Amino acid sequence: MTMSDVIQNINRAFQPTGPLVKIKSQALADFNKYGIPTVKHEEWKYTRVSGLLQVPFAIQAENDIEPELLQQYLLPCSKDGYLINFENGKFASSALSIEGVTILPLAEANQSDFSALVDMHLGRSGKYHPDGINAMNTAFAEFGAFLFVKKGQKVDKPVYINYISDNRSVPTLSMPRMFVYISQGAEIEIVEHFISLGTQDCFTNQITEVVVEQDAVVNHYKIQNEGPFASQVSTTHFTQIGKSLTNATTISLSGNVLRNNLNMVMEAEHGESHMYGLYLLDGKTHCDNHTIVDNVMPHCFSNELYKGIMDGESTGVFNGKIFVRKDAQKTNAYQSNKNVLLTDMASANTKPQLEIYADDVKCSHGCTIGKLDEEALFYLRARGISERNAKSLLLHAFAVDILENIKSEPLRAYVDQLISERLEFNF
Amino acid sequence: MLKITGLHASIEEKQILRGINLEIKPGEVHAIMGPNGSGKSTLASVLAGRAQYEVTGGTVDFMGKDLLDMSPEDRAREGVFLAFQYPVEIPGVSTTNFIKTAVNETRKYRGLEPLDAVSFLKTMKEKMKLVNIDQSLLSRSLNEGFSGGEKKRNEIFQMAMLEPKLAILDETDSGLDIDALRIVANGVNQYRNKDNAFLLVTHYQRLLDYIVPDFVHVLYNGRIVKSGTKELAMELEERGYDFIKNELAVSEGA
Numbered sequence: 011m012t013m014s015d016v017i018q019n020i021n022r023a024f025q026p027t028g029p030l031v032k033i034k035s036q037a038l039a040d041f042n043k044y045g046i047p048t049v050k051h052e053e054w055k056y057t058r059v060s061g062l063l064q065v066p067f068a069i070q071a072e073n074d075i076e077p078e079l080l081q082q083y084l085l086p087c088s089k090d091g092y093l094i095n096f097e098n099g100k101f102a103s104s105a106l107s108i109e110g111v112t113i114l115p116l117a118e119a120n121q122s123d124f125s126a127l128v129d130m131h132l133g134r135s136g137k138y139h140p141d142g143i144n145a146m147n148t149a150f151a152e153f154g155a156f157l158f159v160k161k162g163q164k165v166d167k168p169v170y171i172n173y174i175s176d177n178r179s180v181p182t183l184s185m186p187r188m189f190v191y192i193s194q195g196a197e198i199e200i201v202e203h204f205i206s207l208g209t210q211d212c213f214t215n216q217i218t219e220v221v222v223e224q225d226a227v228v229n230h231y232k233i234q235n236e237g238p239f240a241s242q243v244s245t246t247h248f249t250q251i252g253k254s255l256t257n258a259t260t261i262s263l264s265g266n267v268l269r270n271n272l273n274m275v276m277e278a279e280h281g282e283s284h285m286y287g288l289y290l291l292d293g294k295t296h297c298d299n300h301t302i303v304d305n306v307m308p309h310c311f312s313n314e315l316y317k318g319i320m321d322g323e324s325t326g327v328f329n330g331k332i333f334v335r336k337d338a339q340k341t342n343a344y345q346s347n348k349n350v351l352l353t354d355m356a357s358a359n360t361k362p363q364l365e366i367y368a369d370d371v372k373c374s375h376g377c378t379i380g381k382l383d384e385e386a387l388f389y390l391r392a393r394g395i396s397e398r399n400a401k402s403l404l405l406h407a408f409a410v411d412i413l414e415n416i417k418s419e420p421l422r423a424y425v426d427q428l429i430s431e432r433l434e435f436n437f
Numbered sequence: 438m439l440k441i442t443g444l445h446a447s448i449e450e451k452q453i454l455r456g457i458n459l460e461i462k463p464g465e466v467h468a469i470m471g472p473n474g475s476g477k478s479t480l481a482s483v484l485a486g487r488a489q490y491e492v493t494g495g496t497v498d499f500m501g502k503d504l505l506d507m508s509p510e511d512r513a514r515e516g517v518f519l520a521f522q523y524p525v526e527i528p529g530v531s532t533t534n535f536i537k538t539a540v541n542e543t544r545k546y547r548g549l550e551p552l553d554a555v556s557f558l559k560t561m562k563e564k565m566k567l568v569n570i571d572q573s574l575l576s577r578s579l580n581e582g583f584s585g586g587e588k589k590r591n592e593i594f595q596m597a598m599l600e601p602k603l604a605i606l607d608e609t610d611s612g613l614d615i616d617a618l619r620i621v622a623n624g625v626n627q628y629r630n631k632d633n634a635f636l637l638v639t640h641y642q643r644l645l646d647y648i649v650p651d652f653v654h655v656l657y658n659g660r661i662v663k664s665g666t667k668e669l670a671m672e673l674e675e676r677g678y679d680f681i682k683n684e685l686a687v688s689e690g691a
Contacts, residue, residue, distance in 0.1 A: 389525040393539035394513035407529025
């Protein structure tokens, strides 16, 4: 299968109808113009997606997923939350009722009272990702969903968004799309989780765009823990249009190729955002975290801390961009990336990129790539702790400060358990 | 209990220990003194199993077993404890969890059931008194942000929790003020009994005012060049290490 076959297949699957046709058609034109990024593309230097797409995928495939089967794949803690499911890229939940929250198919939202919001904000991540991947998703936006939280509403339980691929019989290409609007003073916790049911290749090209108004608080989590045949490009794009607080935590535990784009656009003064990431990789998993903080307005604060543990032949990539536009005086932007390599075959690439056009700002960045501290390991072993447990203790200690940022107690406990199991902690 | 015979060790091709012979019996306290660079800390490290050192000759028998053949954790479980000169700060590992893991892994090795939460806490409370250590310190990350004195007290506390047969104290007195030194020494003295033994590695005689040794050995250039009782330590304090060097020069010249 060639690249032009892939492009043809996307064009064939495209439906030039419906309420979102204008933005979709533009996106398809962009897709055809940009094509699929190769490693020659600066932003895709370390992450090869073109080969992954050269598979005879069923695109946004029809499916019939038995609820009992799906049940086994949900995060155990999600039973205490609200569930939104996407099946093969299509919004599949209809009967969800949350106080103060409206959930609609995106195509419907575009014809409702919310159409002005959709027109204004949908697709804003495209500016930051001028590539065929972002455009490809937008070309299928009609399958997406819109989530609106009304003014002052504090959503009582976390909302779990599950992106489910039914790759049991055929390889699947899915393009789920979320547009979330958090009104003034509202609060919400959102957990995005990827599920695949089979062992055929599956590729999920997902975008969530979140607009955050004044005094709103968003806690966002992403959990990636799939088999070695599942790949993702997962884009989360926040626009803070009022002074607000956004926390985003990305936990990547397994999969084939995982590319996470996390953008924070600080369009209002005194915005605050925290970005945390933990990638705990083994086998041949490749995980690439690209973050962008775009300080447009003055007095914003952002902090990011990404930590990676690479075992086996895995690869971790961190690319952290910080823009400080010329009006964004008094910006505080901090960034740190720390990596531990457990084998000689594992690798880490880390690149901070600061573009600062204002003169009164505080920005810092730092990165480390190393092995476990030998002296610490010896100290633990000299107290009778086995080498394996000593390593587990140190790695857990390394990872734990990321988990501390997960506000939802059941989710934090669950992720902690996953990590402890992975680290084979054994008294 | 411990019998070191002809021990040679090097680090990065550099020979540090050049034939150490030393025997320690239950109930004894031995002090190893010597000028900087004489190999004191190397000896402590080699006994505890620090990987950077290569043993190039000799044997170490601990309670009838070949100590040098064991992993660091097995040496600890067999009853060898090293109080570190520079205890390591480990953020994210709580002191209490660390000690509990260490105690229970050691108990498992010795064929004992793990301590349940209640008896572990009870034992901890008891041993905390030994070195005047505070509960709040133990709920913090291991050694993180501890003062020098707190770190050394924590070492002695760990010793008391793990109940070793042989405790090696590597410059435990360094960096301690007189009050902290007293607390640490007091902890050691309370733990001392007829069945266990101590090897104190120190540069100064000061510690030996508080923990009185049965034997004092002077290490110089990778060998024990003089052994005696606590009076030898006094003499060293008075005359400095030069007198040993001079004596050696004279005897080697003759």
